[in-house]
Amino acid sequence: EVQLVESGGGLVQPGGSLRLSCAASGFTFSSYWMHWVRQAPGKGLVWVSRINSDGSSTTYADSVKGRFTISRDNAKNTLYLQMNSLRAEDTAVYYCARRNDILTAPDYWGQGILVTVSS
Amino acid sequence: SYELTQPPSVSVSPGQTARITCSGDALPKQFAYWYQQKPGQAPVLVIYKDSERPSGIPERFSGSSSGTTVTLTISGVQAEDEADYYCQSADSSGTYVFGTGTKVTVL
Numbered sequence A: 001e002v003q004l005v006e007s008g009g010g011l012v013q014p015g016g017s018l019r020l021s022c023a024a025s026g027f028t029f030s031s032y033w034m035h036w037v038r039q040a041p042g043k044g045l046v047w048v049s050r051i052n053s054d055g056s057s058t059t060y061a062d063s064v065k066g067r068f069t070i071s072r073d074n075a076k077n078t079l080y081l082q083m084n085s086l087r088a089e090d091t092a093v094y095y096c097a098r099r100n101d102i103l104t105a106p107d108y109w110g111q112g113i114l115v116t117v118s119s
Numbered sequence B: 001s002y003e004l005t006q007p008p009s010v011s012v013s014p015g016q017t018a019r020i021t022c023s024g025d026a027l028p029k030q031f032a033y034w035y036q037q038k039p040g041q042a043p044v045l046v047i048y049k050d051s052e053r054p055s056g057i058p059e060r061f062s063g064s065s066s067g068t069t070v071t072l073t074i075s076g077v078q079a080e081d082e083a084d085y086y087c088q089s090a091d092s093s094g095t096y097v098f099g100t101g102t103k104v105t106v107l
Helices: none
Strands: A003-007 A010-012 A018-025 A034-039 A045-051 A058-060 A068-073 A078-083 A092-100 A105-109 A113-117 B009-012 B018-023 B033-037 B044-047 B061-066 B069-074 B083-090 B096-098 B102-106
Touching: A003 A092, A018 A034, A018 A092, A018 A113, A034 A068, A034 A078, A034 A105, A045 A068, A045 A078, A045 A092, A045 B083, A045 B096, A058 A068, A078 A092, A105 B044, B009 B018, B018 B083, B018 B102, B044 B061, B069 B083
Parallel strands: A010 A113, B009 B102
Antiparallel strands: A003 A018, A018 A078, A034 A045, A034 A092, A045 A058, A068 A078, A092 A105, A092 A113, B018 B069, B033 B044, B033 B083, B061 B069, B083 B096, B083 B102
16 A cells, blocks of 8 residues: 655744655655645645656755755655745645656645744 | 636536636646645545546546646536645646646535
């Protein structure tokens, strides 16, 4: 069974940093591109970033470029999102998602982890 | 930045047909995808590559494309279809984008 479990969320002050993790199981993690998507409370989905299967290529939304870094450790079956210079508008539930090569879209999603940026 | 525009809400009676549109300039050149999201849950992919249905998704869900607009159609709407629906595509640089979202209410 495919499972994606996010961790590392919580309350952080504006300007602070946080690192999210997404532990993957039930599939060959190193073969899949992965994404981070976020959703502010009561708002819509917003794509954040993606990384290719070996970690050599990354893409970011303009709103997080230069502040967030996506990475992965294929030996540990884990995806990361390092978030620096956090702002109140980064408050959201963050989802990791697996991209299916055939569907060419995220097909499995984690349950999400809440990040709150507030003083 | 690239935007995908959806109507905020659609209301439909059980058994009727719901149509949700998504408009974006790059849609003639990029595939569109549709996700269903129920409260407190992660999104679920219901349509990929404009009109393909993943395994396990009911046949009442279908997708179509025409020019700068893609449409998700739910035929014979059931109470369990009440949810938020999001289209998703990408721009030429590979940056993904989600639509503004549509809340489907089953009357």
